[in-house]
Amino acid sequence: MEDEPGAEPTIPVGVGVGVGVGPWPGGxxxxxxxxxxxxxxxxxxxxxxxxxxxxxxxxxxxxxxxxARRHAFHVAIENWQHDMNIGSIVRSANAFAAAEVHIIGRRRWNRRGAMVTDRYQHVRHHEDVAAFAAWADAAGIPVLAIDNVDGAQPVDSADIPERCVLLFGQEGPGLSPEALAAASGRVEITQYGSTRSINASAAAAVVMYEWCRRWATPR
Structure with missing residues:
Protein backbone atom coordinates (compact mmCIF):
# COMPACT_ATOMS: atom_id res chain seq x y z
CA MET A 1 0.00 0.00 0.00
CA GLU A 2 1.33 3.41 -0.97
CA ASP A 3 0.37 6.43 1.11
CA GLU A 4 0.30 10.09 0.23
CA PRO A 5 2.00 12.59 2.55
CA GLY A 6 -0.09 13.26 5.63
CA ALA A 7 -2.13 10.09 5.25
CA GLU A 8 -1.09 8.69 8.62
CA PRO A 9 -3.22 9.20 11.73
CA THR A 10 -2.14 11.81 14.27
CA ILE A 11 -1.49 9.00 16.78
CA PRO A 12 0.71 6.33 15.13
CA VAL A 13 -0.06 2.66 15.36
CA GLY A 14 1.12 1.38 18.73
CA VAL A 15 0.80 4.74 20.48
CA GLY A 16 -2.30 4.72 22.68
CA VAL A 17 -4.05 7.11 25.00
CA GLY A 18 -1.81 6.05 27.89
CA VAL A 19 1.28 7.39 26.11
CA GLY A 20 2.40 10.99 26.37
CA VAL A 21 0.83 13.60 28.62
CA GLY A 22 -2.67 14.78 29.39
CA PRO A 23 -4.00 18.35 29.33
CA TRP A 24 -1.77 21.05 30.82
CA PRO A 25 -2.32 21.12 34.59
CA GLY A 26 -4.29 24.06 35.90
CA GLY A 27 -6.37 24.75 32.82
CA ALA A 68 18.60 24.86 14.05
CA ARG A 69 20.60 21.80 15.08
CA ARG A 70 20.36 19.15 12.36
CA HIS A 71 23.54 17.23 11.69
CA ALA A 72 25.75 17.58 8.63
CA PHE A 73 25.06 14.16 7.14
CA HIS A 74 22.37 13.34 4.59
CA VAL A 75 20.73 9.99 3.88
CA ALA A 76 19.85 8.78 0.38
CA ILE A 77 17.86 5.70 -0.62
CA GLU A 78 17.24 4.15 -4.00
CA ASN A 79 13.54 3.40 -4.57
CA TRP A 80 13.16 1.36 -7.74
CA GLN A 81 11.12 -1.54 -6.35
CA HIS A 82 9.12 0.26 -3.64
CA ASP A 83 11.30 -0.93 -0.78
CA MET A 84 9.24 -1.28 2.41
CA ASN A 85 12.26 -0.25 4.49
CA ILE A 86 12.20 3.37 3.39
CA GLY A 87 9.76 4.47 6.07
CA SER A 88 11.92 2.93 8.79
CA ILE A 89 15.02 4.60 7.34
CA VAL A 90 13.25 7.98 7.42
CA ARG A 91 12.30 7.32 11.04
CA SER A 92 15.93 6.60 11.93
CA ALA A 93 17.08 9.68 10.01
CA ASN A 94 14.77 11.76 12.18
CA ALA A 95 16.03 10.06 15.35
CA PHE A 96 19.64 10.85 14.45
CA ALA A 97 18.79 14.38 13.18
CA ALA A 98 19.92 13.91 9.58
CA ALA A 99 20.03 17.07 7.51
CA GLU A 100 17.82 15.61 4.81
CA VAL A 101 16.59 12.35 3.31
CA HIS A 102 16.84 11.86 -0.45
CA ILE A 103 14.57 9.42 -2.30
CA ILE A 104 16.06 8.35 -5.65
CA GLY A 105 13.72 6.84 -8.22
CA ARG A 106 10.03 6.39 -7.49
CA ARG A 107 8.49 9.40 -5.80
CA ARG A 108 5.89 7.41 -3.89
CA TRP A 109 6.91 5.34 -0.90
CA ASN A 110 5.10 3.64 1.97
CA ARG A 111 5.10 6.08 4.86
CA ARG A 112 3.67 3.81 7.54
CA GLY A 113 7.12 2.70 8.69
CA ALA A 114 8.05 6.34 9.27
CA MET A 115 5.48 6.53 12.11
CA VAL A 116 4.69 10.15 11.21
CA THR A 117 8.35 11.24 11.60
CA ASP A 118 8.40 12.33 7.93
CA ARG A 119 6.42 15.37 9.10
CA TYR A 120 9.50 16.51 11.01
CA GLN A 121 12.16 15.33 8.55
CA HIS A 122 13.04 17.07 5.28
CA VAL A 123 12.65 14.67 2.35
CA ARG A 124 13.79 15.47 -1.20
CA HIS A 125 13.07 13.48 -4.36
CA HIS A 126 15.46 12.86 -7.27
CA GLU A 127 14.21 11.35 -10.50
CA ASP A 128 17.26 9.14 -10.97
CA VAL A 129 20.85 8.62 -9.84
CA ALA A 130 22.14 11.19 -12.33
CA ALA A 131 19.91 13.90 -10.85
CA PHE A 132 20.97 12.95 -7.32
CA ALA A 133 24.66 12.92 -8.27
CA ALA A 134 24.29 16.35 -9.87
CA TRP A 135 22.75 17.70 -6.65
CA ALA A 136 25.53 16.22 -4.48
CA ASP A 137 28.21 17.58 -6.81
CA ALA A 138 26.68 21.06 -6.82
CA ALA A 139 26.40 20.98 -3.03
CA GLY A 140 30.00 19.78 -2.69
CA ILE A 141 28.95 16.83 -0.51
CA PRO A 142 30.79 13.48 -0.91
CA VAL A 143 28.64 10.38 -1.36
CA LEU A 144 29.41 7.17 0.55
CA ALA A 145 27.89 3.98 -0.82
CA ILE A 146 26.84 1.67 2.03
CA ASP A 147 27.01 -1.87 0.67
CA ASN A 148 29.09 -5.00 1.13
CA VAL A 149 30.79 -4.82 -2.25
CA ASP A 150 34.38 -5.04 -3.43
CA GLY A 151 36.50 -2.22 -2.11
CA ALA A 152 34.20 -1.37 0.80
CA GLN A 153 35.86 -0.38 4.08
CA PRO A 154 34.54 -1.57 7.48
CA VAL A 155 32.27 1.07 9.00
CA ASP A 156 34.19 1.20 12.28
CA SER A 157 37.44 2.19 10.54
CA ALA A 158 36.23 3.79 7.29
CA ASP A 159 36.74 7.48 6.58
CA ILE A 160 33.31 9.01 7.22
CA PRO A 161 33.55 12.80 6.88
CA GLU A 162 31.36 15.08 8.94
CA ARG A 163 29.61 16.41 5.83
CA CYS A 164 28.53 13.54 3.61
CA VAL A 165 25.65 11.59 2.09
CA LEU A 166 25.10 8.01 3.25
CA LEU A 167 23.67 6.19 0.23
CA PHE A 168 21.69 2.98 0.78
CA GLY A 169 20.32 0.48 -1.70
CA GLN A 170 17.21 -1.66 -1.65
CA GLU A 171 16.62 -4.83 0.28
CA GLY A 172 17.98 -7.70 -1.82
CA PRO A 173 19.66 -6.13 -4.86
CA GLY A 174 21.54 -3.46 -2.89
CA LEU A 175 22.87 -0.42 -4.70
CA SER A 176 22.62 -0.15 -8.47
CA PRO A 177 25.81 0.06 -10.59
CA GLU A 178 24.95 3.70 -11.32
CA ALA A 179 24.73 4.52 -7.61
CA LEU A 180 28.03 2.80 -6.86
CA ALA A 181 29.67 4.75 -9.66
CA ALA A 182 28.34 8.04 -8.23
CA ALA A 183 29.94 7.40 -4.83
CA SER A 184 33.41 8.55 -3.86
CA GLY A 185 33.74 5.90 -1.14
CA ARG A 186 32.31 2.53 -0.13
CA VAL A 187 31.49 1.39 3.39
CA GLU A 188 30.29 -1.97 4.70
CA ILE A 189 29.04 -3.20 8.07
CA THR A 190 31.17 -5.93 9.61
CA GLN A 191 29.09 -9.07 10.22
CA TYR A 192 29.76 -12.20 12.20
CA GLY A 193 27.00 -14.63 11.24
CA SER A 194 26.11 -16.75 8.23
CA THR A 195 24.01 -14.34 6.16
CA ARG A 196 25.54 -12.13 3.50
CA SER A 197 23.62 -8.98 4.42
CA ILE A 198 21.42 -7.41 7.05
CA ASN A 199 18.09 -5.63 6.73
CA ALA A 200 18.42 -2.31 4.89
CA SER A 201 16.76 -0.23 7.60
CA ALA A 202 18.91 -1.88 10.28
CA ALA A 203 22.03 -1.15 8.23
CA ALA A 204 21.00 2.48 7.87
CA ALA A 205 20.55 2.85 11.63
CA VAL A 206 23.96 1.29 12.31
CA VAL A 207 25.79 3.68 10.00
CA MET A 208 23.88 6.75 11.19
CA TYR A 209 24.75 5.85 14.76
CA GLU A 210 28.41 5.46 13.80
CA TRP A 211 28.33 8.94 12.27
CA CYS A 212 26.79 10.34 15.47
CA ARG A 213 29.32 8.49 17.63
CA ARG A 214 32.10 10.31 15.82
CA TRP A 215 30.64 13.72 15.17
CA ALA A 216 27.54 14.46 17.24
CA THR A 217 27.43 16.45 20.46
CA PRO A 218 25.25 14.71 23.06
CA ARG A 219 21.93 16.49 23.48
Whole structure:
Protein backbone atom coordinates (compact mmCIF):
# COMPACT_ATOMS: atom_id res chain seq x y z
CA MET A 1 0.00 0.00 0.00
CA GLU A 2 1.33 3.41 -0.97
CA ASP A 3 0.37 6.43 1.11
CA GLU A 4 0.30 10.09 0.23
CA PRO A 5 2.00 12.59 2.55
CA GLY A 6 -0.09 13.26 5.63
CA ALA A 7 -2.13 10.09 5.25
CA GLU A 8 -1.09 8.69 8.62
CA PRO A 9 -3.22 9.20 11.73
CA THR A 10 -2.14 11.81 14.27
CA ILE A 11 -1.49 9.00 16.78
CA PRO A 12 0.71 6.33 15.13
CA VAL A 13 -0.06 2.66 15.36
CA GLY A 14 1.12 1.38 18.73
CA VAL A 15 0.80 4.74 20.48
CA GLY A 16 -2.30 4.72 22.68
CA VAL A 17 -4.05 7.11 25.00
CA GLY A 18 -1.81 6.05 27.89
CA VAL A 19 1.28 7.39 26.11
CA GLY A 20 2.40 10.99 26.37
CA VAL A 21 0.83 13.60 28.62
CA GLY A 22 -2.67 14.78 29.39
CA PRO A 23 -4.00 18.35 29.33
CA TRP A 24 -1.77 21.05 30.82
CA PRO A 25 -2.32 21.12 34.59
CA GLY A 26 -4.29 24.06 35.90
CA GLY A 27 -6.37 24.75 32.82
CA UNK A 28 -6.16 27.67 30.35
CA UNK A 29 -5.23 30.18 33.06
CA UNK A 30 -1.98 28.23 33.64
CA UNK A 31 -1.02 27.81 29.97
CA UNK A 32 2.49 29.04 29.08
CA UNK A 33 2.71 32.30 27.17
CA UNK A 34 4.92 30.90 24.44
CA UNK A 35 4.02 30.82 20.70
CA UNK A 36 5.68 27.42 20.33
CA UNK A 37 2.89 25.78 22.30
CA UNK A 38 -0.22 24.44 20.56
CA UNK A 39 -3.38 25.53 22.37
CA UNK A 40 -5.31 22.46 21.24
CA UNK A 41 -2.62 20.16 22.62
CA UNK A 42 -2.53 22.12 25.86
CA UNK A 43 -6.27 21.58 26.18
CA UNK A 44 -6.49 17.95 25.09
CA UNK A 45 -3.06 16.52 25.94
CA UNK A 46 -0.17 15.47 23.71
CA UNK A 47 -0.09 11.79 22.73
CA UNK A 48 2.36 12.17 19.85
CA UNK A 49 5.55 10.17 19.51
CA UNK A 50 7.87 13.05 20.42
CA UNK A 51 10.53 13.54 23.10
CA UNK A 52 9.43 15.24 26.30
CA UNK A 53 11.19 18.49 25.37
CA UNK A 54 8.69 18.92 22.52
CA UNK A 55 5.52 18.13 24.45
CA UNK A 56 2.67 20.51 23.53
CA UNK A 57 4.76 22.22 20.84
CA UNK A 58 3.29 22.87 17.40
CA UNK A 59 4.70 20.81 14.54
CA UNK A 60 6.15 23.95 12.92
CA UNK A 61 7.93 24.86 16.14
CA UNK A 62 9.45 21.39 16.42
CA UNK A 63 10.68 21.47 12.81
CA UNK A 64 12.17 24.94 13.33
CA UNK A 65 14.02 23.77 16.43
CA UNK A 66 15.31 20.69 14.62
CA UNK A 67 16.42 22.84 11.69
CA ALA A 68 18.60 24.86 14.05
CA ARG A 69 20.60 21.80 15.08
CA ARG A 70 20.36 19.15 12.36
CA HIS A 71 23.54 17.23 11.69
CA ALA A 72 25.75 17.58 8.63
CA PHE A 73 25.06 14.16 7.14
CA HIS A 74 22.37 13.34 4.59
CA VAL A 75 20.73 9.99 3.88
CA ALA A 76 19.85 8.78 0.38
CA ILE A 77 17.86 5.70 -0.62
CA GLU A 78 17.24 4.15 -4.00
CA ASN A 79 13.54 3.40 -4.57
CA TRP A 80 13.16 1.36 -7.74
CA GLN A 81 11.12 -1.54 -6.35
CA HIS A 82 9.12 0.26 -3.64
CA ASP A 83 11.30 -0.93 -0.78
CA MET A 84 9.24 -1.28 2.41
CA ASN A 85 12.26 -0.25 4.49
CA ILE A 86 12.20 3.37 3.39
CA GLY A 87 9.76 4.47 6.07
CA SER A 88 11.92 2.93 8.79
CA ILE A 89 15.02 4.60 7.34
CA VAL A 90 13.25 7.98 7.42
CA ARG A 91 12.30 7.32 11.04
CA SER A 92 15.93 6.60 11.93
CA ALA A 93 17.08 9.68 10.01
CA ASN A 94 14.77 11.76 12.18
CA ALA A 95 16.03 10.06 15.35
CA PHE A 96 19.64 10.85 14.45
CA ALA A 97 18.79 14.38 13.18
CA ALA A 98 19.92 13.91 9.58
CA ALA A 99 20.03 17.07 7.51
CA GLU A 100 17.82 15.61 4.81
CA VAL A 101 16.59 12.35 3.31
CA HIS A 102 16.84 11.86 -0.45
CA ILE A 103 14.57 9.42 -2.30
CA ILE A 104 16.06 8.35 -5.65
CA GLY A 105 13.72 6.84 -8.22
CA ARG A 106 10.03 6.39 -7.49
CA ARG A 107 8.49 9.40 -5.80
CA ARG A 108 5.89 7.41 -3.89
CA TRP A 109 6.91 5.34 -0.90
CA ASN A 110 5.10 3.64 1.97
CA ARG A 111 5.10 6.08 4.86
CA ARG A 112 3.67 3.81 7.54
CA GLY A 113 7.12 2.70 8.69
CA ALA A 114 8.05 6.34 9.27
CA MET A 115 5.48 6.53 12.11
CA VAL A 116 4.69 10.15 11.21
CA THR A 117 8.35 11.24 11.60
CA ASP A 118 8.40 12.33 7.93
CA ARG A 119 6.42 15.37 9.10
CA TYR A 120 9.50 16.51 11.01
CA GLN A 121 12.16 15.33 8.55
CA HIS A 122 13.04 17.07 5.28
CA VAL A 123 12.65 14.67 2.35
CA ARG A 124 13.79 15.47 -1.20
CA HIS A 125 13.07 13.48 -4.36
CA HIS A 126 15.46 12.86 -7.27
CA GLU A 127 14.21 11.35 -10.50
CA ASP A 128 17.26 9.14 -10.97
CA VAL A 129 20.85 8.62 -9.84
CA ALA A 130 22.14 11.19 -12.33
CA ALA A 131 19.91 13.90 -10.85
CA PHE A 132 20.97 12.95 -7.32
CA ALA A 133 24.66 12.92 -8.27
CA ALA A 134 24.29 16.35 -9.87
CA TRP A 135 22.75 17.70 -6.65
CA ALA A 136 25.53 16.22 -4.48
CA ASP A 137 28.21 17.58 -6.81
CA ALA A 138 26.68 21.06 -6.82
CA ALA A 139 26.40 20.98 -3.03
CA GLY A 140 30.00 19.78 -2.69
CA ILE A 141 28.95 16.83 -0.51
CA PRO A 142 30.79 13.48 -0.91
CA VAL A 143 28.64 10.38 -1.36
CA LEU A 144 29.41 7.17 0.55
CA ALA A 145 27.89 3.98 -0.82
CA ILE A 146 26.84 1.67 2.03
CA ASP A 147 27.01 -1.87 0.67
CA ASN A 148 29.09 -5.00 1.13
CA VAL A 149 30.79 -4.82 -2.25
CA ASP A 150 34.38 -5.04 -3.43
CA GLY A 151 36.50 -2.22 -2.11
CA ALA A 152 34.20 -1.37 0.80
CA GLN A 153 35.86 -0.38 4.08
CA PRO A 154 34.54 -1.57 7.48
CA VAL A 155 32.27 1.07 9.00
CA ASP A 156 34.19 1.20 12.28
CA SER A 157 37.44 2.19 10.54
CA ALA A 158 36.23 3.79 7.29
CA ASP A 159 36.74 7.48 6.58
CA ILE A 160 33.31 9.01 7.22
CA PRO A 161 33.55 12.80 6.88
CA GLU A 162 31.36 15.08 8.94
CA ARG A 163 29.61 16.41 5.83
CA CYS A 164 28.53 13.54 3.61
CA VAL A 165 25.65 11.59 2.09
CA LEU A 166 25.10 8.01 3.25
CA LEU A 167 23.67 6.19 0.23
CA PHE A 168 21.69 2.98 0.78
CA GLY A 169 20.32 0.48 -1.70
CA GLN A 170 17.21 -1.66 -1.65
CA GLU A 171 16.62 -4.83 0.28
CA GLY A 172 17.98 -7.70 -1.82
CA PRO A 173 19.66 -6.13 -4.86
CA GLY A 174 21.54 -3.46 -2.89
CA LEU A 175 22.87 -0.42 -4.70
CA SER A 176 22.62 -0.15 -8.47
CA PRO A 177 25.81 0.06 -10.59
CA GLU A 178 24.95 3.70 -11.32
CA ALA A 179 24.73 4.52 -7.61
CA LEU A 180 28.03 2.80 -6.86
CA ALA A 181 29.67 4.75 -9.66
CA ALA A 182 28.34 8.04 -8.23
CA ALA A 183 29.94 7.40 -4.83
CA SER A 184 33.41 8.55 -3.86
CA GLY A 185 33.74 5.90 -1.14
CA ARG A 186 32.31 2.53 -0.13
CA VAL A 187 31.49 1.39 3.39
CA GLU A 188 30.29 -1.97 4.70
CA ILE A 189 29.04 -3.20 8.07
CA THR A 190 31.17 -5.93 9.61
CA GLN A 191 29.09 -9.07 10.22
CA TYR A 192 29.76 -12.20 12.20
CA GLY A 193 27.00 -14.63 11.24
CA SER A 194 26.11 -16.75 8.23
CA THR A 195 24.01 -14.34 6.16
CA ARG A 196 25.54 -12.13 3.50
CA SER A 197 23.62 -8.98 4.42
CA ILE A 198 21.42 -7.41 7.05
CA ASN A 199 18.09 -5.63 6.73
CA ALA A 200 18.42 -2.31 4.89
CA SER A 201 16.76 -0.23 7.60
CA ALA A 202 18.91 -1.88 10.28
CA ALA A 203 22.03 -1.15 8.23
CA ALA A 204 21.00 2.48 7.87
CA ALA A 205 20.55 2.85 11.63
CA VAL A 206 23.96 1.29 12.31
CA VAL A 207 25.79 3.68 10.00
CA MET A 208 23.88 6.75 11.19
CA TYR A 209 24.75 5.85 14.76
CA GLU A 210 28.41 5.46 13.80
CA TRP A 211 28.33 8.94 12.27
CA CYS A 212 26.79 10.34 15.47
CA ARG A 213 29.32 8.49 17.63
CA ARG A 214 32.10 10.31 15.82
CA TRP A 215 30.64 13.72 15.17
CA ALA A 216 27.54 14.46 17.24
CA THR A 217 27.43 16.45 20.46
CA PRO A 218 25.25 14.71 23.06
CA ARG A 219 21.93 16.49 23.48
Missing amino acids: PDAWPDDPRYDRQLLADGDRRNVVDAYRYWTMDAIVADLD
